[in-house]
Amino acid sequence: MNKPQPPESITHLMQRVDAIAGLTLGELAQQYQFKSPEHLLREKGWPGQLLEYVLGASAGSKPVPDFEHLGIELKSLPIDYQGRPLETTYVSVVPLTGLTGATWENSTVRKKLNHVLWLPVLAERDIQPVNRTIGHGFLWQPTEQQNALLKRDWEEQIELIALGRVEEISGHLGQVMQIRPKAANSRVTTDAIGPNGKLIKTLPRGFYLKTNFTQDILYNQFKA
Structure with missing residues (x-):
């Protein structure tokens, strides 16, 4: 089967x-002749790559929403048997330099979270990756309250980085969004603003939505 083209509209x-809801990742991969790994230790991103491929996401690694022309970001959300998120949700890379003039309004995080297609996947640890079932995807945009929480977490943590205090940031900060190291190993480093304003080397960081936030999104979508 040929690689799907980007969808022409939100309806499309x-x-x-809707067409992939209820399928397993393995069934979907087979349908599209998409290579499946035996386990996800080395291929943790495989479910997301498969779903991006099948749905026609076009952004790749660019700092824009996955369906760039629709302004929609795709987020697969691993859930347990009770429908609760199993892990935090990666949003984007954290800028560690060049923060002059950076605002929440022009941030990559806000662009990515402005309109999200959430795709729950039943992904309990005891289920083989290929047997994990795709749930009912839905579109979401942050409410005023959610936007305010995200903005506050972003501003508080970006301010610490701008002040050269990046090493003080841990996953405990942020009510709904945290910053954590994002690197394959500790040898990968990047520039950041140091305590005296000079550049230091540190681990790359990523913004992640906490599970309490994604749990609320799921609850509000599927409550009877």
Whole structure:
């Protein structure tokens, strides 16, 4: 089967989303001749790559929403048997330099979270990756309250980075969004603003949505 083209409209995208609900990742991969790993230790990103491929996401690694022309970001969300998120959700790389003039309004995080297609996947640890089931995807935009929480977490942590205090940031900070190291290993480093304003080397960081936040999104979507 040929690589799917980007969807022409939100309606077109949601038709694709509805068509894959209830399938396992393995069934979907087979349908599209998409290579499946035996386990995810080395291929943790495989479910997301498969779903991006099938739904026609086009952004790749650019700092823009996955469906760039629709302004929609795709986020697969591993959930347990009770429908609760199993892990935090990666949003984007954290800028560690060049923060002059940076605002929440022009941040990559805000662009990515402005309109999200959430795709729950039943992904309990005891289920083989290929047997994990795709749930019902849905579109979400942050409410005023959610946007305010995200903005506050972003501003508080970006301010610490701008003040050269990046090493003080841990996953405990942020009510709904945290900053954590994002690197394959500790040898990968990048420039950051140091305590005296000079550049230091540190681990790359990523913004992650905490599970309490994604749990609320799921609850509000699926409450009876």
